[in-house]
Amino acid sequence: MKIEFGWHLDRAPWAYNQPGLNHVRVGRKGLTTLLQTRLGITRPDTGHAERVNQYLGRLQSIDSPGAWFHDSFQVDSWSTAQELLAARDDAVSNGWDGTLPENDADVPTPSPLLRTLSAAERAPGYLAPSLADDTLELLEALDSPLPLGIEQLILHQAETSFPRIWQRIIAKLRRHGVRVSIAPPATVQPQLTVLTAETEWEAAEQAARWLASGDNASTAVVCSDRTSVLDQYLATHGLPRLGVGARSPWRAQNQLIPLFFELIWAPGDVRLLAEFLSLPGVPVRRRAARHLLHALQQAPGTGGEAWEKAIKEIAQDNTLGSELAAVLDRTFNTGLISGDTTNGAKLAETAVWLGGRLRARAAVDPAFQSASAQLQRILELVAPLQEVSRRELRRIVSTVVTPAADPLVAAEASPWLRLNQLHELCDDVDNVLWWGFRNGSIAHGRRWDAHDVETLARMGVDLPSPEDLAALSTQQTISAAGRCRHLVIVQVEQLLGERTEGNPLLETLVAAQPLPNAERAAESLSARLAKVSTTPAELTGPDGRWQFAGRRAQLVPVNRHLPVPPAPVHEVGPSPSLRPERLSFSQLSTLLGCSLAWVLAKKSKLSVADAASIPTDNQMLGTFAHKVVEVLHQHLDGETRAVPEEAEIRLTIDELMPHFASELLLPGQSRRRSAITATLVASISTFFSQLSRGGIVLQTMEQEFEKDLRLSAAGEDFSVAVKGSADAMGIDTEGRTVVVDLKWTNNAKYRREEIQQGTALQLALYQWALHPGDAPPDDPTAFYLLKQGAFASSHPHFGTQLPRAVEPAQLWMQAVAAAEFTIEEVLAGRITAKQPADDTRAEDAPDRAQMDADAGRHHVKPPCRFCDFGVLCGIKGDFS
Amino acid sequence: MNLLDNVTMVSASAGTGKTFHLTQVIAEKIEDGLPAGAVMATTFTKKAAGELKERIGARLLEQSGAARDASRAESLQRAAQQLPASLIGTVNSVCGKLLQEYAIDAGLSPALEVIGEEQLQGIFHLATDAILAEHGTDILPIARRMGTDGNGARDAQPWEETVRGIVDAARTNLLSADDLVGCAERSWHGLRELLDEPGQDERQAWHRELIERRAQLDTLARTGIGQDGKTANVTSKGFLEQYPKVIQKIDQAVSVDDTPWEIWRGFIASGPAAPIKAIFWDLRERIHQGLLSNPAFHSDLEQYIRRIFACAAECLTIYAKFKRLHGLMDFVDQETLVLELARTSKAFRESFASRISLLVVDEFQDTSPLQLELFLQLSRLVKEAVWVGDPKQSIYEFRGTDPDLMQAVVERVPTRRQLSHSWRSHQAVVDLSNAVFEPVFARHGMAPETVHLELPEDHKSWSAGNLEAWTRPQTNDGERLRATAAGVADLLSRRDGIHPGDVAVLTRSNADVEALSAALDALGIRASRNPRQLADAREIQLARAGMAYVSDGYDTVALTEVVALHPGHHAHGKWQQQLLSAVDPAAVLEGWNMDPLLSSLDSLRTQAKTATPTEIFEAVAGVLGLPPLIKSWSAPATRLRNLDAFRGALEDYYERCLALRSPATLRGFLTFFGSEQQQSAENAGPDVVNVLTYHKAKGLEWPVVVMEALDKDLRFAAFGAAVEQDGTLDLELPLAGRWIRFWPSPFPYAGSPLDARGKESQVALDAEERERRNMARLMYVGMTRAVETNVLTGKGNVPGLLNNLGAESLLSWSAAEEPGASYSQAGPIEDPELPGTTGTLNVAGGDFSARVATLEPAEQSVATRGWVARFTDAQSQLPPALYPPSRLTASSEGSDGDKATVLLAAELGPRLAEHGADEWGAVGSAVHAYLGTAYGALDTVQQRDLAERIIGRWKIGHLVAPELLVTSGARFEEYLNTAFPAWIRHREAAIGWRPENRVMEGWIDLLLEGPDGYVLVDHKTYPGSDPEGHVREKYLGQMAAYRSAVLAATGKAVLRTLIHFPALGRVYEISQA
């Protein structure tokens, strides 16, 4: 067997032009495995997390309050163990056997690090061996009489440039009769071209075109970075994709387990739950997830009415079933772990369901195999623990669920040779295209303190310095460059939103270029670099002729595309189907404010994802406060009391919070929670007491109503059912119906203005709906501003009275006129996006508010702030 | 020894080649033999660090190329290659690196996560939540009266933010929790001086009167008749505007205890409408008079100060603890912790001293007090330190830099160098800067020679350079900016060879940057600042919609957005017609869904389970064909950068998730992106005018620089939190004497008696002077950015700000007088002697020729930007190809389709093992391991040893005995000896092959080489009863692949294919039909 060996050749391909039997290229890992096989010293692999766990056990046994690593170990035992294990492995892989120099006056005492590592080597507890131990073991095993079957070892770097222990291994191989030689160094340097593009997309366009414009039978493509963008361009040229992904912890299937383990603790986090339920590939049946998401969208909490209803629906759906319903309810609602720590066995039990689902998935879809295995590994690590804290669990999870690098599409068969780094190039080729050049170097080894290096040297252990390793990798790159004739480097200036740093390798490559004549020797390096550099703009001539690094293509011109804003008014012809059958106040207000928004929402039924519309902030607090008032009223009503006790309010708030505003229970929310609770307690108490002071008896909350509104539009009379419910309804001393609408808003001013201007249509509508007749009576109405704890009303029952400009009956008339006008428009198929219509109004045209006022119509501003259609109607459009 | 004896201070005035000097200092040392790893150098930005490394590397390589002696050449090359691993970077990156290496020495978690700028607030609130909640109970009632409970004026800083600000200031000035208590005491004592002696609390009376008078007001408004029976003007614009406001304000005075002080001060406007004034004015006056002696007011201020500091003190402690526990740290921690190591850890000091010899600090003037202390400490540990900076360019006081402290330290450095040659600017620009700033900085105590710039000999032959002065007399700020834009347009049209990209306009605020960019845009000149938010750019809207649709196929808004925005969708442009007129809209949506564009998104959804949100974005961008679309749109370069900026937003999201230890998902990102405003990418290139703030201009240069906002006022205040310094500098304890003064004011709109007192206080006077000095430095930075032309602007011809820098009557300009010539018609009159100049700039008594002009805003230009031809690839002639996966793994090749027979070839002996236990895989590996060695070369004892060792290593002693291995080996060996006596045995033969552009690399268990070809043997540890079926089902393809590979590699065929079942004691042969 013939072996080519270089420090960085572990991922080098064995063959490009020539198939090879018994001819391999290996780095230290590959050579170790190969020798292990031949020497009969293979063994099962132990996962990294397991080894960390084992080492952690050893450290535990040598830990004491005075120990050097004690503080770190206390705050983060996992990472401390991981860090020290890495140091230990590095030392061992360089031949350290765990011992330190004898105590001696001449010898400086070893550092606390080495003393700790040494103590840990002797500490009880099993530590599974790793590649580091294998290296050390090889030295000994090579004394075995077993023939190795290796004829030749070709070194890709000077023998002395290998770490000392490897020099010893090489020497032993020689003794085994292996012929050791050095690969002939490259003598010429390639012709260099450097393309610097602004963005990865521009770079990819040029790189793909270059690959498409020549035959690549003798070409290597070095991908030192992910190729997802480049691959898209290759595909448009009909070329095979390179399929290099980035190592990332953020793959959906890597987030499944961490997400799950966040969700099992009380209090539940509905936003994370929604993320879990809508995670691509989540092992919850889609339909079931939809039910739950819908519940969260109704009320952002678990365990409330909406949640229970969803669980019930899942149970009743025979494609889902009650068993699933029970599991989901238990996992995300009733079975949440309270406190900050739990027992390992209990944790494992909680995850049984997920484990089962993952195993089942993995059996049919290999994409889930690693997640399934990872979960098992985590459970194995956790199960024996008496106590696991949430923090520890997170660390264990993050140690086991390691970043994966699967690209969206795997590499495809290609005429070119695909490499990760240039130094893996061992065959002679004509061209090399280097993609992701900024990453074109190697992570350097661990940095040891000079003192430690010295101490270990006394034990015959020579640690290579990161500087040596850096120099080695550069040398190997330069010598690999000599195996091609043209080297095309592609780099980008901006990546992932940041300016990139230059790779110093570039200067080195330029400096290594031969100098054809004496005068160029006087040129500065940057001038020489500039000579070989180009940008995408320089590659294409005014006639569309493109030329780059020896290849050319004829391009075609691009047609200009000028986007036009959508018309603000759409004429779609008479559309009887657009007649509203039913209207609530908010629908009416949308309809009057913007008919496009109303049609899209109510008729076309466009909506955003449930997971995207889980209420938060004011919307959530409004519903929550409503509910609290409603429940309190029920209590009071039963006992004929008018004003709740403070403690009672507090209790109700606490009871309902998990169902209606669960985010307030999350860590980091206590300040907000207590501020909101305080506000609510005070405000709700004011609400009840002011009502009673004002002589109002509260009768019902959420009083439902339905009344037909007679309208005439398009020459037709028809009626529309107006449906809804009034927040709070009561009766005053004169027997009049009182309606109060509860609002949670930051902008109290706006509501007060509505009262003052007499434009509070909502209140007028309630009075109309609760009374017979065509016009609402001027019975007492008010907004109650929950956040401010104040009423806004023009009636005297609610404290300070606000003056009012327009009577409700008149307002109602104007509203009916506006509704008829708008519906007529809509039925005629004239649908208007109000804001754009206002914006594009000609300078001299009257504004719409004025037109409405002149025609006696109630004017409603388009509800753009709460509208999901801003991109569609064009107000958020980009027409530049 | 003087603590600063090993320090050299290099003062590098603007444009004097600081980076060049730095490169030289470091490179020379390395050339003299200092290892690159022994240099630590800090810079202000990542970019500067990159540049510095690049330049040093280039210089070393150049020197290496020029070196005569090969070993020197090599060592210089090595040094150049070591730079990436060196400690050259921003202060934070260097500190971060050190902390990572010394984490355990510092008692920290080695897995420290650095909290990014954007996450700081979130983490702080998470950490201090409980403390804030606890203190909130006591603080909130006061905060409500102070208007800082979050419901007050929009600009009022909520109390929690004040706490955070104080915590931050404490941290960067190394103040402890205990120190903060002292700060409270001193703050209150200082503020108390502004107040009167406490008297009676008359708020009850005020309140009563207020309510009474409100009733009067209501009556008046209703009836139009006042108390006095006279008609009042209640229809005036003033009254109509003010009346509701007054009511709303008075309505906030529900109870005395809850009424904000701001209501007492300002329940009516300071210029009230007559009827309002008649009712309320005397009450207002009385309240104003009584305010400063009101004991409740005193108590609120005092309690507020004390409680805020007390809360901050606790937050300081808990925040540190929280981060420690969660393995988090921020930039300040990085510095503090390294400082602590340098001060207290002997191990660190020794290690650092033996490692680093040269410490270089760039932009020294912008180091924070904490960094200053850090550099002082570290400088003591090294042989030599070089600090490079320019006190005149210290412009980051708002970020916590203290120029005075800095100056004091710098003055103690015994060894100094001054760089005074401007390699940047032409003579006129240099002369102007000298004339303006020598007198200004003299007032800061700087000698003229530290300010004066000279042109180097080489540049003496350069053209003189130009000065211009633009008067924009408009009263409205926006109009003046438009006039400046018109000036830029004019300049571009009259100056040949000046491209838009050569011009920079500097402003004071981001709002001005935006306004100016818009004004330029209106004139058809593109500015660097893109006025659009990232989320509002078309390509981003399209991508976001695509991602939302991938995330949830039920998101019909996203679906419709794709249709509406994508010109390639079949319903594009018709969607409104189709959807709005549909009787059955669901069917319409269904139809849209069938479009290939959306089916590709659908299929992405299935792939998404293994993808990151970033990859989904990239794939969506690909599926929607965004890059080619962008090519046909306006500003394609900016749009492509937007795509990348969007990936930047994804990175921000990940960073937040990391800091909060929360998972990251596609849905989570969409929520994040929806809730964050992200700036869109900047425009760039030669056709873009640079518009930016003075602060951002630091370190940059342009041929033409227009200085805006030269008329703005100094902004300073006595109120709020600020860091103060007592006494003189002690180098041993440079941060001693620092404390935080916090003077709260409940009056966000000023206008109170407290404000009047505050304005006269020493604190305000000091603040004003400090601000004046800041402004001098900022203007210096601005003025020295110009290479060739400097343009000053003003409302009139005496720019207020420049004349308020401390030197009186410093600068003005005047146009050349030429009687009879009218300005606006004939345009500026040129001096025939000096073409281009039309007036003079008078600076400190001296005159400079300049082009002086008065500008008007130009009318909107209708000319749209031209379309420069763009090109793209011709449609690929090849049909879209389907390629097999690159990697061909022999073991995964299918068995079917390969017509073959499997026959028993030999019986080696009885079955050795019965069944396959769970751990059978390990047994298989062990058998393989044994057969993989050349065990035949060992004697029996050695064989047994080997077998035993293997069994031990695979931990299967409880399943099988070593004999199993030995026996199976022996009988197989015997079989080979008989069946293939003289054949060469290649155990674990490697085969590398590229069939049809695919890659195959594998190991063949045993390859026997005979004279005419090969025999391929594979060991299978299958213990079951149907080996033939097993082979047929699983291995035919694999074996066929190996056979082809061997043939390709050697040119010789595989004659026979054998499967050896060691556990069964049989050999089967596969023969092809």
Ligand code: SF4
């Ligand atoms: S954003 Fe405004 S104008 Fe556009 S559809 Fe919605 S409400 Fe109408």
